[in-house]
Amino acid sequence: MSGPGPVGIVLVSHSREVASAVADLARGLTGGAATAPVAPAGGTPDGGLGTSSELIVRAAEAVDGGAGVAVLVDLGSAVLTVKSLLAEGDELPAGTRLVDAPFLEGAIAAVVTASAGGDLDSVEAAAAEAYGYRKA
Template identity: 75%
Template sequence: MSARVGIVLVSHSAAVAASVADMARALAGGGGGAGGGGSAPVAAAGGTADGGFGTSAELITEAATSVDGGAGVAVLADLGSAVLTVKALLAEGDELPAGTRLVDAPFVEGAVAAVVTASAGGDLDAVAAAASEAYSYRKE
């Protein structure tokens, strides 16, 4: 019950990934809720390694490793090469920690749901489900 599920946010933009991570941490409140173990670790993997727009497998791997506490890692990605790179790493490689999963979720809303759920002590299945469920939140 100790380790939290780690969250990795992969965007084509470093600023988007970092800002969504900040926002999700803030909205999760940092308190953690019932679990009492503090916020889940969140890492941003945005843009390319040289600071441009795109996707870096290296940054994704670093981010996933940095938030892996043994309870699994939920990865959310924005679009195109971000999604494909995570999928390729999961399908063909051994670079990502065991228990890493790409979550099918809207990037911003899903990130908030994932961090809140993980901070409350939810396991990887619960985190993935909460993030995916964010798709069903209609705005009109």
């Protein structure tokens, strides 16, 4: 019997398009290797701007392979929505964690680390480290 799969990554944005684009970019930057499961949870179910508990839960369930789920978010109410779901304790898969990281850079670091077999702590640390990336 094999162990758990890689850490899953959920990207929560107020925009469906932004969440999907960041997921595509992160997958594309893994160097052609197999990627950890990544699911965007952007916008509202009707396609509008906002966040949706329903979409977040579905995305987390879709990427959960038993090694944990790292959730990265873009803006304030997305943070509140994920914190609320975590506080309820029964809607998100066990081992789901809100990761404090920049959305784009953190997502890329998380996906690359999870795809390389990193555990949830390593994925969280890599994503959070992206706060220190300097561009000048």
